[in-house]
Amino acid sequence: MEHHPKPAVPAIVTLGGVQILSWGGSFYLMAVMANPIIAETGWSQQWVYGALSLGILVSGLLAPWSGRLIAGSYGRVLLASSGAMMALGLVIMGLSHHLLLFLFAWLIIGIGMAMGLYDALFATxxxxxxxxARGAITGITLISGFCTTLVWPGTALLIHWLDWRGACFAIAALLCLTVLPAYWYALPAPIKPIVKTATKQRNASGDLAPALFWLLCSIFTLASVIMTAISVQLISLLQASGHSLTAALAISAILGPCQVGSRIVDIAFKRGHPIWTTFFSVGLVAIGLLLLTLYPKFALVSMVLYGAGNGLRAIVRGTLPLVMVKPEAYAIVVGRMARPALIGQALTPLVGGYVFQQFGANATLWLLCLLALINVLLVGVLKQKLPALKPKT
Incomplete structure (x- = not known):
């Protein structure tokens, strides 16, 4: 199968920028917007955050559908349309005065997330x-690593100026204006005609042996669950470990720079097989969590290690399957693998919240450590099953 030459730097920068807008207008939105919504509407925190879980769940259920469309050479069209779908959800959200309409808005945003976030872009x-594609994926994750650093203050500013409903409309307008032209500029049209490529879809999902497929699924799902649990509960876990709220916020702020830093380091080793990046990712996450659990006073060091490992996770998600399957099967395999990871992410706040409430912070941390150590073992098993450690070019 013919491929385009590797993407130019301006295209990679554009794709990284549009991912910041897409993540900021969906997955990361509620971190800043939930409290103003609860204050104005009186809806419970559980329902407001549950709406985000609904969006993630919908995007997980639709991920294989997204992968099939991308394998049929519709990736560019799908990504370009994602901004309009997210914008529609945001407009409905801004108009929501009833909880059911608010939940419906997140169902629509979830469809947009399946169309336009990392999994769809990496598959395309x-x-x-x-x-x-490996260099492009690393470059994009490097740029979009600044997402929360930019979108959380930006969203807070919009809420301050326009209230949360006005902020929804403003973000929707921004997505409508930027996403389609950005993808149309940065992504080339597929070389193969759609009709010819579509006939390969039926066989492409069988390109990866079931044992390898489920190993990859398990590794990515565990990594996503740990990341979501830490994103939701880190401040509470740090406070329960004896840190003040100010200290907990300062420690958690180190995660963003560490994620970006680890991605810069990965660029230096881009010729190596992605299984080594995977080992570094799961290993650093496990060491960081163990250090936090056993020695809470070293929380800053533990979060530096965890942040570096988690930063590599986004790269691994795109690059490891890339060396294990044929390019024409890649989109379908990535789409199928995204489903359990996203469903796991959707359920994590509910399960994690229950464990924290019933058994406390220490039990929550030990559970996360156990999951992280299992993931290290799974990556070891995967390495044994890989026939060769030379990346495909």
Missing amino acids: LGTLYGGQ
Whole structure:
């Protein structure tokens, strides 16, 4: 199968920028917007955050559908349309005066997330560029690593100026104006005609052996569950470990720079097989969590290690399957693997909240450590099953 030459730097920068807007207008939105929504509407915190879980769940259920469309050479169209779908959800959200309408808005945003976040973009890049997509994926995750640093203060400013409903409309307008032209500029049209490529879809999902497929699924799902649990509960866990709220906020702020830093380091080792990046990712996460659990006073060091490992997770998600399957099968395999990871992410706040409430912070941390150590073992098993450690080009 023919592929385009590797993407140019301006295209990678554009894709990284549009991912910041897409994540900021969906997955990361509620971190800043939940409290103003609760204050104005009186809806319970459980329902407001539950709406985000609904969006993640919908995006997980639709991920294989998204992968099939991308394998049929519709990736560019799907990504370009994602901004309008997210914008529609945000407009409905801004108009919501009843909880059911608010939940429906997040169902729509969830569809947009399935169309336009990392999984869809990485699958499209793998289909368009084959092995050349690795550098682009690393570059995009490097740029979008600044997402929360930019979108949380930006969203807070919009809420301050326009209230939360006005902020929804403003973000919707921004997505409508930028997403479609950005993808149309940064992504080339597929080389193969849609009709010819679509016939390969039926066989492509069988390209990866079931044992390898489920190993990858398990590794990515555990990594996503740990990341979501830490994102939701880190401040509470740090406070329960004896840190003040100010200290907990300062420690958690180190995660963003560490994630970006680890991605810069990965660029230096881009010729190595992604299984080594995977080992570093799960290993650093496990060491960081163990250090936090056993020695809470070293929380800053533990979060530096965890942040570095988690920063590599986004790269691994795109690059490890890329060297294990044919490019024409990549989109379908990535779409199928995204489903359990996203469903796990959707359920994590509910399960994590229950464990924290019933058994306390220490039990929650030990559970996360156990999951992290299991993931290290799973990556070891995967390495044994890989026939060769030379990345495909």
